[in-house]
Amino acid sequence: xxxxxxxxxxxxxxxxxxxxxxxxxxxxxxxxxxxxxxxxxxxxxxxxxxxxxxxxxxxxx
Amino acid sequence: xxxxxxxxxxxxxxxxxxxxxxxxxxxxxxxxxxxxxxxxxxxxxxxxxxxxxxxxxxxxxxxxxxxxxxxxxxxxxxxxxxxxxxxxxxxxxxxxxxxxxxxxxxxxxxxxxxxxxxxxxxxxxxxxxxxxxxxxxxxxxxxxxxxxxxxxxxxxxxxxxxxxxxxxxxxxxxxxxxxxxxxxxxxxxxxxxxxxxxxxxxxxxxxxxxxxxxxxxxxxxxxxxxxxxxxxxxxxxxxxxx
Numbered sequence: 001x002x003x004x005x006x007x008x009x010x011x012x013x014x015x016x017x018x019x020x021x022x023x024x025x026x027x028x029x030x031x032x033x034x035x036x037x038x039x040x041x042x043x044x045x046x047x048x049x050x051x052x053x054x055x056x057x058x059x060x061x
Numbered sequence: 062x063x064x065x066x067x068x069x070x071x072x073x074x075x076x077x078x079x080x081x082x083x084x085x086x087x088x089x090x091x092x093x094x095x096x097x098x099x100x101x102x103x104x105x106x107x108x109x110x111x112x113x114x115x116x117x118x119x120x121x122x123x124x125x126x127x128x129x130x131x132x133x134x135x136x137x138x139x140x141x142x143x144x145x146x147x148x149x150x151x152x153x154x155x156x157x158x159x160x161x162x163x164x165x166x167x168x169x170x171x172x173x174x175x176x177x178x179x180x181x182x183x184x185x186x187x188x189x190x191x192x193x194x195x196x197x198x199x200x201x202x203x204x205x206x207x208x209x210x211x212x213x214x215x216x217x218x219x220x221x222x223x224x225x226x227x228x229x230x231x232x233x234x235x236x237x238x239x240x241x242x243x244x245x246x247x248x249x250x251x252x253x254x255x256x257x258x259x260x261x262x263x264x265x266x267x268x269x270x271x272x273x274x275x276x277x278x279x280x281x282x283x284x285x286x287x288x289x290x291x292x293x294x295x296x297x298x299x300x301x302x303x
Contacts, residue, residue: 013301015293035124035287039135041158046135051124051143 004032118171123149125238127186129196131217133159136172136196141182141204148204151176177222179207185241187249189268194218197225197249197268200236211235212266229273233264238286242298243268250276250298252290259284 006029008022036050123140126149130136134155142149153176154169162168184201188194196215203209211233212225234254242250247268254260261284263276287303 013299037126037128039128039130041130041135046128046158048128048135048137049122049124049126049140049143 006030006032118154118169120152120154120169121147121149123182125182127184127198127241129186129188130158131188131194131196133157134170134217136215136217137169138176138178138186138198139181139184139201148180149182150180151178153178172220175220175222177224178213179209180204181207181209183237183239185236185239185249185251187241187243187268189243189247189249190214190216191247191269192218193247195268197241197266199241199249199251199266200239202237225271227271227273233273234260236264240288240290242290242292244292244296248274252276252282252298252300253285253288259286261285 007025009029009032010023010025011020012023013020030047031052033047033050033052037048039046039048120137122143124143126137126140128135128137135158136153136155138153140149151173153172155172156162156167156169178198181201181203185199187197189197194217196217198213198215199211201209210224210226211230212227213222214225215222236251236254239251239253242252244250249266249268251264251266252261254262261281262278263281265274265276266272267274282300285300285303289301291299291301293299
């Protein structure tokens with residue numbers, strides 16, 4: 001399992017050519033997580049909750 | 062609140078005591094004063110009550126919940142608690158996104174007292190229905206050995222939950238850990254499966270006519286759950302991961 005760093009936890013898929021890229025982001029990047037939900041509201045993407053417990057366990061072992 | 066109540070009552074008693082120790086001539090002025098004190102007491106009481114009503118709701122955080130945007134409200138329901146030995150319970154709340162907010166201080170609006178859906182996680186939700194303002198919740202795994210119906214719907218106009226029964230219910234598998242997708246015709250698409258087996262079938266619920274259908278399995282992706290999915294403007298659904 002790969003532990004994601006917050007700075008490369010967000011990917012963009014270009015729907016024109018189906019190519020992935022990592023966007024340049026600013027501000028405080030939330031901790032990496034899974035089993036969250038993402039809702040696009042206007043120009044925002046709202047991430048709610050989720051967990052990172054397995055990531056923490058992995059880091060400890 | 063109890064402490065403040067007692068405190069203001071104590072102050073009032075104290076004021077009356079001090080009144081009694083003054084002479085007769087001052088009693089008329091004092092009675093005016095006591096009226097003011099009583100008014101103050103009522104004011105304090107009402108302030109305390111208003112304060113209690115707006116106490117911020119702090120939800121228990123979880124994973125595998127559902128978050129559904131309907132008009133200006135993001136409704137959050139269910140999930141497995143991040144904290145061991147705790148359950149989310151009937152927790153149901155929304156965030157009003159029509160007003161700016163700071164992620165450090167989010168004013169959640171609590172609707173837990175009107176929720177009929179048992180504590181669960183891994184359900185799928187969409188916005189649909191004839192007026193396109195109803196939350197449809199499908200599947201999920203209940204906690205505490207509770208029984209959970211196949212579909213629940215929440216009308217955002219009347220703020221009421223109902224169990225949705227259709228004649229095909231017995232033929233429909235109850236899936237968990239999937240993502241609900243809705244198209245422009247308010248049809249809900251439920252792909253994949255995670256329960257006893259992994260499947261790659263597509264269930265379709267028409268949320269206007271309240272009838273079930275099935276999608277083609279020709280060239281369907283391999284079975285999966287915990288995936289991501291999104292409805293594209295060109296009316297295709299993009300499935301990603303897991």
